[in-house]
Amino acid sequence: MTPISKAEYARLRGLARSTVSRQVAAGFIEVDAAGRIDPEVADRARKERLDPSRGRPAEKNRKSEPRSGRGFAAARERREIALAGMAEFELKVRRLEFVDAAEIEREIAGIVLMARNRFLSFPSKAAPVVAGLGILAAQEFLKKEIDSILTDLADGAAGLVDNVKPTRKRRNTS
Amino acid sequence: MRVNIHSEAEVNKLIESRLLAVSAKIAPILATMSDPAEIETLIKREFEQALDQIEVDLAPRKPLKLTKA
Numbered sequence: 263m264t265p266i267s268k269a270e271y272a273r274l275r276g277l278a279r280s281t282v283s284r285q286v287a288a289g290f291i292e293v294d295a296a297g298r299i300d301p302e303v304a305d306r307a308r309k310e311r312l313d314p315s316r317g318r319p320a321e322k323n324r325k326s327e328p329r330s331g332r333g334f335a336a337a338r339e340r341r342e343i344a345l346a347g348m349a350e351f352e353l354k355v356r357r358l359e360f361v362d363a364a365e366i367e368r369e370i371a372g373i374v375l376m377a378r379n380r381f382l383s384f385p386s387k388a389a390p391v392v393a394g395l396g397i398l399a400a401q402e403f404l405k406k407e408i409d410s411i412l413t414d415l416a417d418g419a420a421g422l423v424d425n426v427k428p429t430r431k432r433r434n435t436s
Numbered sequence: 437m438r439v440n441i442h443s444e445a446e447v448n449k450l451i452e453s454r455l456l457a458v459s460a461k462i463a464p465i466l467a468t469m470s471d472p473a474e475i476e477t478l479i480k481r482e483f484e485q486a487l488d489q490i491e492v493d494l495a496p497r498k499p500l501k502l503t504k505a
Contacts, residue, residue: 370494373447373448374447374451374491377451377490378487381455382480382483382487384479384483385475385476385477385478385479385480386476386480388475388476388479389472389475389476390472392466392472392475393469393470393471393472393475394470395466395467396467397463397464397466400463400466401460404459404462404463404479405456408452408455408456412448412451412452415448416448
């Protein structure tokens with residue numbers, strides 16, 4: 263096709279002259295030695311190289327980071343990315359990949375309180391038995407009692423903890 | 437920032453290991469005692485100290501809203 267001037271090409275395609283000049287300068291549109299444009303070649307080049315929705319260079323491998331600009335589009339992009347992040351986080355919460363830390367803290371405080379109550383009532387029962395035992399027998403007795411109390415606590419704590427940590431195991435009492 | 441939210445298994449393990457250490461520590465002393473009241477006092481004091489320390493070790497180091505499970 264016969265080469266035409268940049269101004270004519272701009273008029274034929276409904277573009278601003280400055281847009282065509284900018285795209286020529288950026289190398290998106292090729293010109294001949296006289297600075298004239300082959301419309302068919304230019305159309306193909308623009309189709310391949312430019313973002314058709316914006317008339318700007320297509321951004322290959324664009325990262326998902328928000329733009330650092332201050333314009334409305336940049337602000338909207340940052341907002342959309344933030345909303346997507348929040349939605350993703352909310353999904354993880356629903357899937358229990360994240361749990362409420364305060365809830366876990368409350369559960370653990372409950373377990374410790376139960377442990378305290380059980381272990382501090384234990385010495386009065388243990389004292390008459392331990393009196394007169396040898397070192398190994400005393401140690402064995404205490405170990406057995408501690409295991410027994412912890413097993414009871416693990417069973418008692420099941421209801422407290424299962425709602426947030428479903429994978430608990432019964433202690434081995436052997 | 438360090439987050440110290442413990443699982444139930446970790447809590448149980450911690451309590452168990454601390455109290456077994458206490459029992460190993462006091463067993464030789466208990467073997468020399470015959471008065472049940474003294475034995476009770478000793479066991480109670482040692483268990484109380486161990487449980488206090490367990491509670492301190494399990495306390496959160498920073499306020500958290502959410503943490504990884």
